[in-house]
Amino acid sequence: MAGSIYGTLFRLSTWGESHGDGIGVVVDGCPAGLPLTEEAVQQYLNRRKPGQTRYSTPRRENDTVSILSGVFEGRTTGTPISMLVKNESQRSSDYSEIAGYYRPGHADYTMDQKYGFRDYRGGGRTSARETIGRVAGGAVASKLLEELGISVCAYTRSIGPVSINYKNCSKENIEKSPLRMPDLHASEQAEELLEKTMKEQDSLGGIIECIVSGVPAGIGEPVFDKLDACLAHAVLSIGATKGIEFGAGFDAAAMRGSEDNDGFTADACGHVRKTSNNAGGILGGMSDGSEIIFRTAFKPTPSISREQQTVNKAGEPITVSVRGRHDPIVVPRAVVVVESMAAVAIADLMMCSMSSRLDRMKDFFGKTK
Amino acid sequence: MAGSIYGTLFRLSTWGESHGDGIGVVVDGCPAGLPLTEEAVQQYLNRRKPGQTRYSTPRRENDTVSILSGVFEGRTTGTPISMLVKNESQRSSDYSEIAGYYRPGHADYTMDQKYGFRDYRGGGRTSARETIGRVAGGAVASKLLEELGISVCAYTRSIGPVSINYKNCSKENIEKSPLRMPDLHASEQAEELLEKTMKEQDSLGGIIECIVSGVPAGIGEPVFDKLDACLAHAVLSIGATKGIEFGAGFDAAAMRGSEDNDGFTADACGHVRKTSNNAGGILGGMSDGSEIIFRTAFKPTPSISREQQTVNKAGEPITVSVRGRHDPIVVPRAVVVVESMAAVAIADLMMCSMSSRLDRMKDFFGKTK
Amino acid sequence: MAGSIYGTLFRLSTWGESHGDGIGVVVDGCPAGLPLTEEAVQQYLNRRKPGQTRYSTPRRENDTVSILSGVFEGRTTGTPISMLVKNESQRSSDYSEIAGYYRPGHADYTMDQKYGFRDYRGGGRTSARETIGRVAGGAVASKLLEELGISVCAYTRSIGPVSINYKNCSKENIEKSPLRMPDLHASEQAEELLEKTMKEQDSLGGIIECIVSGVPAGIGEPVFDKLDACLAHAVLSIGATKGIEFGAGFDAAAMRGSEDNDGFTADACGHVRKTSNNAGGILGGMSDGSEIIFRTAFKPTPSISREQQTVNKAGEPITVSVRGRHDPIVVPRAVVVVESMAAVAIADLMMCSMSSRLDRMKDFFGKTK
């Protein structure tokens, strides 16, 4: 399958390897008339960029985006938006030795099995640089959602065993914390743990939580393209993710129906609202008008300089220590990647939902004639 | 979006409501030559059928399948396989009152928002009877995988707070346990808990674990249609699921890289093997040749006869007690549904993977000429 | 590929063989709220039904449709609409001998090559009965388009060398002519030719023309899913078609730009109109607000009782005379099939076009909140 294309009506086609000429994305299906500038996209990319803190690779990559098509006089034209980020800081020699063996926790072995050989330089297409295309595309989706009154906000919920305490959280803290934790006390604890882990030549994982506000009720296409199913597809396609849960998630499995069920009520204007949100904003695979909440687990960075046992291509046992410039934790930089994939999935499903009712179609086309 | 169609090359198109004429599925893209009988499909449906134990709805539904097309002289022909299960035991009067209000934990409200009105009889398309189409389609996928040396096995891992102990488990126990738990001791404990919960007019949720063996390395299409992303899409499209995790899953988020990384080794024949399986059989979104392992969380059945607060369509607060014949736990009957969706997702990705290498394509077409 | 599913948002999934239990279609993605009855669908199927005139097979097939799902209280619910037509008049013995050889002009050989064997009874899936699913699905699409002010009308333009004269045509004539020619004089001439051809144990082909009125400007998704490209895909998927052309079509290739270009003008209300329609209602792959016009060529029925040379599966030369009950001309019965595929393609593209402009999306979602 052509696996580098996502979406039905709002589509990303991403490309690029760690050590090729660049990384990019084509966004196809974005509606015409959306204000879009390189600066706006760059802001999203800057949140993903390495070198922001000492907890990310010291590689200097500006990751400057160029919009090559699809925008005219500051607005999208409805035609494909091609965006390009040139690769700058590659040192291919760093990686040459990994061509011959399989790094634990990496896709070296599976790539070789699937394709017969691989571009081993910096992990090639399996490098985290691949997410640049996702973030540039996600920036466009986020801008579109913003125009429709929808916001997507993700943050670090935990790093290793250190979790945030909701009592200490504020949205403003997220960008203040080098780890993107909305609880600055937890952030400090996590930083200490990271320092210790780095000294031990090891790495950590964590959990990202994402909240989407303002999605109208009824988005998601049962029975296979439910909102949660599509969000899961989009988010779990990000490298290093190991799971996703919505609302009460895995905890719901241990609840009783009377606890888990969210009651319905009506607000002063007669709008139907829920009295709790164990559902995470999704009922029967469709948005229910409340906040959409999900969490996704990231495994620890597999690239560690500590010695590990593996085999080379000949099947001979060897000991390796993964060198190069690697993040001891991917979670803080992945926050904007999670937001991006959520935005893309929701933008796509919103477009797909526009033909769900004849009365709305008649109204829509009645005006275009 | 046309949400009732799943897949790229191996495709399910399911249809049917709880109280319509029947439920069915069209399987498109199944290869020609696969032995297939109604009996074989029926065996899968029987595992989903209600009335097997006292922990499922006492409705009598035989759920007898007919294959209407696509099979000739006992083998699939490569054309669409249409399968039909007639509805038998509908009592529409049971449900008429729910037309006017929104049951907590159900899709009544979101369906009304999306479509403007709904077939309220027995939940219509949101009924668990919808999964009949998935299981009939999954039976075909499972038979196909079986021919390719692949087996899919799911079971109940936990019900409410009661979990299996792997030391007590055996595959044979699964069908011996009325709750499909491979640990019969845990099964008894869970049964006791269920009895108590039923008396309290309440319901329980649980976790299903699924193991897929025999998948060759390299299945899954990065970067968006990774094996885990596609399995998540397929499995989380099942009603009542709230999360999914692969291998070490959410626990991986609290591990260190040195713990989580699976080492590589080689067996006596020189085949590359892993020394552990925290990855759950998937590296970089592609199968790595070891067992694929995932778990999915089911919320407790939302239909409980205990009184709950909600509103009617006018937004007026009312108290409801959901009557009718409902399972106090959906997990045991959902085991075969999880297997089905896993089988369908993997069958589809295997087909899509056949063109990943020029050497294999040349070999393949060299023979067909 | 799963080739029996068509469409992106409005989707048909058809199934069924000539001599299986039945033929059917699942329509997925139809908006909720569309009035739909079995009678309405039956009217379309009756136009396709054999035995209407002496120029079609004398098989008695009532082709009675049942709607099994997706309709509640007379309106579509937004869930899949499954429709079934049971097969009634199969005589498998008629066909048993064709299992061993390849009929000229038929798909016997290609089916064997692709699938390894075939359901040879009555042509199996390659039988013209396959179009029942298209017509039932097309009936739904036509009803939807009707609600949006769009009509689709096809008719026989020529049979063998006999063409209609536009001066003699009226829409009312179409159903008066046994050959569905809007020019009754031409129809009589064609009937005479058919009589002669039938006596000579031979068959004829012809051309169907289709006009779609009322499509708003801007439908079609450049650069690959242009309106003409998608119509061509849909229409040329009908068996026995050999070509399609739009507006001036192949004649445009011999015109000069100054002749072929349609000028623009404005009507009394200031609406932009074209002064001619060589474009056939499509400019740059998008509808231009004028009538959409296309023609498609059908080859003569390949099943003729006259003797023909062919080979059996062993490659040995044999002489065959195709027996059974066959139409000497498929064109009149194919008129409604062409309408159906055109309606489906246009309904699908209209849905896909709803997200082309941000202002319209904002307007749309502004109301749904």
Added chain:
Amino acid sequence: MAGSIYGTLFRLSTWGESHGDGIGVVVDGCPAGLPLTEEAVQQYLNRRKPGQTRYSTPRRENDTVSILSGVFEGRTTGTPISMLVKNESQRSSDYSEIAGYYRPGHADYTMDQKYGFRDYRGGGRTSARETIGRVAGGAVASKLLEELGISVCAYTRSIGPVSINYKNCSKENIEKSPLRMPDLHASEQAEELLEKTMKEQDSLGGIIECIVSGVPAGIGEPVFDKLDACLAHAVLSIGATKGIEFGAGFDAAAMRGSEDNDGFTADACGHVRKTSNNAGGILGGMSDGSEIIFRTAFKPTPSISREQQTVNKAGEPITVSVRGRHDPIVVPRAVVVVESMAAVAIADLMMCSMSSRLDRMKDFFGKTK
């Protein structure tokens, strides 16, 4: 719909406007291991390039391609292949005046209707420069088909009323003729006609014929994704096309069954062959092992300097003369575009066909384990 992406397993995602930074394509799903260089792709682009003869626009565009990803050490890696051609010779001032009115025969009006405004510079995305992405992608597909023993060859069959005579044709002549006609005598006649037409400030259309050799039997996915239906979709998505026909095409509509049917025979080795090819190499929507033949009609270039009547955006009648640098005939440069789209459609369908038979799947996966 996201209309700038084509294909199921072998996919093109094209982007770019006439006067943006460049034009490009991402090829997703190309198998790993295909030898590919920029030089190879450039050869295809050179055949499309303007300025080759006096019958094409005198714009100087080198249209130099860069491969930005997906190739490592001279071979494709299985990851997306991104290719970029920078725009060089834009003079935006040429076009500024067309922003306010609708050129006859162009998509100005339909673009405005669909998207609300348009990038009017050089036609924006509707410019023939858009085909650069198709040709670069088609070059990759052609190289892949070549490895599988398949060749695609198109040429000019007619220009205005001047057609080739098959008796005078040779493949070598195609590139000798400035109009890409394989009959040099017809080419000279057509050149004379073109000179005359250019003097009269007018333009011509023509017909391109395409022959594909070496496709194994059984390619194409009935009933909707038949080989002819998919080729029609791909080819009629090219700008300025008005029709397509296969084999005997529209002439078949006037034949009798006994004339049109191709007989079967067997060659010395017992391989089944046809005795004629009215079918154009396709039976029942699947390749039959003989040459695939189709023809497509191109309308005359709509941009003519002769005066034409149209309206401006306010609906006021005006007289326009389309200036700028335009081809008086697009056909010769479109030959390689037709080849490209045919190659892409066939490559995609071949990949999709690999899972049609269980025996072949078992054989395939038996080896990969």
